Amino acid sequence: MSRPSFTDSFPLFRPIHARIDFDALRHNYLRTRELAGGARMWAVIKANAYGHGIMRIARGLSTLADGFALLDLEDAVRLREAGISQPILLLEGFFSARDLPEIAARKLSTVVHTAEQLDWLESAQLPAGARIPLFLKVNTGMNRLGISPAQVPAALARLRAWPHAGPIGLMTHFADADGERGVDAQLARFAPLAAQFDGPVSMANSAALLRFPQTHADWVRPGILLYGASPATAYMTAADIGLKPVMRFEARVIAVQQLQPGDRVGYGGLFAAERSMRIGTVACGYADGYPRHAPSGTPVAVDGVRSRLVGRVSMDMIAVDLTDIPQAGLGSVVELWGEHVSLDEVAQRAGTVNYELVCALALRVPAVEVGVADLSVTEPQPAVALAR
Ligand SMILES: *Cc1c(COP(=O)(O)O)cnc(C)c1O
DSSP states (O other): OOOOOSSSOOSSSSOEEEEEEHHHHHHHHHHHHHHTTTOEEEEEOHHHHHTTOHHHHHHHTTTTOSEEEESOHHHHHHHHHTTOOSOEEETTOOSSGGGHHHHHHTTOEEEEOSHHHHHHHHHOOOOTTOOEEEEEEBOSSOOSSOBOGGGHHHHHHHHHHSTTEEEEEEEOOOSOTTSSSTTHHHHHHHHHHHHTOOSOEEOOOHHHHHHOGGGOSSEEOOSGGGGTOOSOTTTOOHHHHTOOOSEEEEEEEEEEEEEOTTOEESGGGOEEOSSOEEEEEESOOGGGTOOTTOOTTOEEEETTEEEEEESOOOSSOEEEEOTTOTTOOTTOEEEEESSSSOHHHHHHHTTSOHHHHHHTOOTTSBEEEESOOOTTOOOOOOSSOBOO
8 A cells, every 4th residue: 555654754843743544544434333233333533533633533534424422512513614414412412501502503413411401401592493313311320421210211201392302312321341340230221221212222332332232222432443442452452353543653763872781761760771772862752642651661663663661751752772773763753652552552551541642642743644534524724733
């Protein structure tokens, strides 16, 4: 496959970027759709599309996605203004009755998860003929959002009687689809409600979609799978699932140091050289979104060769071991995660999850797009596209 060379240039003065691969994104969407059987898919693009850039990811999926799910009304409006015409679901619903006219005008779908939201719906002043598609969310054990199963019949009756109700769906969210407890207990509470319900039903996040086909129902809600990372690293790697990483986080070596045995590296001198070493200082630190808790030994790839982080992560820099990579030096490209180093490995070393790493990508890191986006979405792109 011919791709533009990504090592030729970094878009800003400081040599760091997040390379976003549209081909990988579309591959992951199609792979996820295969796993989802016949269910329709809300592509979850909350949190700036998990750090990948919400407008960018919407552009990448604009002809594929059955719908988009996110949190912010402002983002939903931007999607509509860019020409995205499929359903858009507000996953936390609305935060006051004042939000409803915009939601109706933009033809957005919204979750209703609490009794107060029912009151706000009933008190809203909307144009005659306005219809809002609704998903009633049931708390089946996550205890975050949702009304209790016992309240569902009364809530559905109120929604059905609301003159501005569009199609009404029923949904829930799993707390441990990626873990040992799985979905059984929550499914036992939800299934009787779903069985009596005649509208669309939605349950599965990425982990449930992958591990529990009995949760697929009408709409699935994959997030992390689309970005090419595993939702359940204890059970499967991204490669096992057949996903491709969408983000490649890279920066250049901007200085090289020679170390004698016993020389220390970085703040606190946490790392001491066991032998003569050559290390590279890389233009990436925790202010770029690299995890400060990543310890010495965390994998990196230097010009495509795997090596390791040494010493403490600084705000703007890290050090990497070049000793066994004699061809590497000033200007070498260091992959922090992406192709040769998986996001999941770095997350595990840093004591966090893949989700947190990509979401924390800093505003100051520019994005570089590769592969084919969909041109039917016409939002003008700035010359240098920042990740957010
Ligand atoms: C974030 C979110 C998802 C997507 O979760 P993934 O684990 O990334 O697939 C699905 N549903 C809801 C309600 C969410 O908040």
